[in-house]
Amino acid sequence: MSKAERLIEMMITINAKKDFTVGELANEFSVSKRTILRDLQELEQAGFPLYSEVGAAGGYHILKERILPPIAFSESEAKAIFFACQALQYYRDLPFEQETISVLKKFLNCLPLDVQNSITQIQNKVVFWTPDRHCDSPLLQSVFLAAVNCHAVTIRYSSTYSESTRTMIPVGLYAMNGLWYCPAYCTAANQIRVFRVDRIKEIIEEKPCPKGKYPIPALIQEYLEKTEVKNDCRVKIQLTDIGVKRCESECLLASGLKTFPTGGGIIDMEINRAALEWVADYILPFGKNAAVLEPVELIRMMQQKISELHQQYCGLKE
C-alpha cells in the first residue's frame, strides 16, 4: 500500500473512530509507529482537526466536528444538493440553518466555473416560497431534539380554543404548507394528538421517556399513513368545472376527486367524521359550484352555518 493510499484510508479510519492511539493505527496499517506519527503530522498540516494527549490514558482524538471522508459528487448531484439546501433556506427556525449555509459556501467555491453559473441560474429561477415568515416557531429546535431523542416534554400550549399545560411524547414532526406540526401522545388525552409547533408557547420540562411505555409509532411516516385511513364517513359532493378546479388545490379533497369527461366532477370518498366541519367550511364558499349529496349531516351543518351567516350579515337589512 502506497503512502497516498494509506493517507486516504487513514482519514476514513480516523473518522470512524472517536479516539485512537498511534500504536493502534500502526498495527492496522502494518507500518511502524514512527511512520504513523509522520502521517498524522501531515494530516494535521493539511488541516485535519486532530488533537492529542500524552500520558497513560492519552491518545489521539478528532475534534468534535468530525470531518467526513472525501466524497466525489457528479455534477448533477451537486446541483441537486444545492437545490435542496436552498429549498430549506425558506423554512425558518430549522435546526440546520447555519449548516446549510456553510455547505453552500464551501461547495460553490470548489466547483468548476460553468457549474457555478448553472447553479446560480437555477437559483435565480426556482424557489421554494413559504410566502411569509409570520408564524415563528421559536421552539421548533427544542421540539425537534425532543422528537429525535424520544423525550417527553411538558408544554404550555395555546390551541384554537384555549391555553393549557400538558405532557406529550412526540411521534415526530412534519411540515405542511409552511407550518410545523407535531403529532404526539398526549398523556392528558391518552391518545395521539397533533400540535402546531408555533402554538407551543413554552417548554416547561423535558425528560427521557421509556420506550414502549406509550403506544406510539416509531416512524412518523407510519403515523401519517395510518391516520389517512381512519375514515368513517362517506362524503359525496357534486362539482361544476370550477368546483373541480378549486378542489384540486386541496390535497385531502383532491384525493377523492373524479372528473367527468363531459365536465364537472364528483368527490366520493370516506373521511373522518371530525373533518366534516372543515369540509363544510371549505365547500361553503363554492356556492353553486358544489352540491353536497351525502351525508345529511354535512348538509345540515352547512344549512346551519348559512342561516347563522344570514342573520349576521343580512339580518339587519331585511
Add this chain to the structure above:
Amino acid sequence: MSKAERLIEMMITINAKKDFTVGELANEFSVSKRTILRDLQELEQAGFPLYSEVGAAGGYHILKERILPPIAFSESEAKAIFFACQALQYYRDLPFEQETISVLKKFLNCLPLDVQNSITQIQNKVVFWTPDRHCDSPLLQSVFLAAVNCHAVTIRYSSTYSESTRTMIPVGLYAMNGLWYCPAYCTAANQIRVFRVDRIKEIIEEKPCPKGKYPIPALIQEYLEKTEVKNDCRVKIQLTDIGVKRCESECLLASGLKTFPTGGGIIDMEINRAALEWVADYILPFGKNAAVLEPVELIRMMQQKISELHQQYCGLKE
C-alpha cells in the same frame, strides 16, 4: 511538490477543464509526460472517470458526469444535506429526483456508524409532508428547463374557467403549499401572469427567447417581492380569539394580523383588490368569529354570497 499533493491538485485541475492533454499537464506540474501518464493511470484505478482518445485531435476527457473535488463535510453539515435532500423527496416530478437519491445512498455508506444512526433517527421523526401526490405536474421538468434556459414556450393551459393556448416566457418557478407555480410573461395578455404548472396540459413549442425583449425580471425573487407590494385596497376585519387562530394559518392574512392582549385581534392591511373575492371566501366560514369593518365592497360581496347560499341551501325549506 510530493506525489500525493500533485494527485490532489491534479484532480482539481482536471475538474476545472473539460479536456486536456498529457503534455499540458506535464507542463503545468513541471514533471515528465511519463509521470503524468502514470498518475492518470492511478486516478483511473481509483475510479476517476476519465477517457482518452488517441490521434492528432485526441486527448483526455472527463466523462460527462464530472466528479467533483473531494470535499470534507462536518458531521452537522452532512446531516443538513441529508435532511435537505430528504425534504425534496416529497416533491413530485422534480428534475432532481434521481440524483438526490443517489447522493443519499453514496453518502450514507461512507459515514461513521453513529452518524448513520443519528441520520436514520432524524428521518424517522421528521418529514416534509406534501400530503398527497394527486396533482401531478408531468411537465414540471420541461418548464423548469425552459425557465432556466430563458426559453419561450407555447402551452395548452387549462385555467379555472377555460382552456386556452398561449405563449409565455417563464420568469421562474416557485413551490407553495405543495403546488408549483410559474409566473410568466404572457404574450396574449402582454403582462406577467401566474400559471399553475399542473394545469399546463401540453407544451406545443419551445424556442429561445431574445433577452430584453419582454419586461420580465431576471430573478424570480425580484418578481415575488415586487408583487407583494401591489396593494390598493385597505381591509379591516375584527376577529375573536378563534378567528385570530384561524387566520394565523393563512400567510397572506397573518401578515396583517394584530392581536390584542385582551383577546381577539384585528386584520388591518392593504391588499390587492383582486384578492378581495378570495378574502371573502376565506372569511365567510368564520361566522361570528370575523366581522368585516372595511371595505364596504367586501361586506357587499359577502352579503351577496350569503344570500345566494341561502337560496341554494335553505330556500327550498322555507
Add this chain to the structure above:
DNA sequence: AAAATAGTGACAAAACCTGTCACTATTCGG
C-alpha cells in the same frame, strides 16, 4: 516508580518515483 502514551532526531536500507529512451498504435490534415 512503572507503564503507557506522545513526540523528536539521526541514519541507513528499502521502496518508490521520475526522466529518458525506444518503441507501438491511432487519428487528423494536407
Add this chain to the structure above:
DNA sequence: CCGAATAGTGACAGGTTTTGTCACTATTTT
C-alpha cells in the same frame, strides 16, 4: 500516403522519499 500530434508501454538508472530502528525526552495515570 506522409507527417504531426496524440495515447500508451516497457525497461532502467539515478534520485528522492519513505520507512524502520534506535535512542532519546516529556507527560500522565496507576
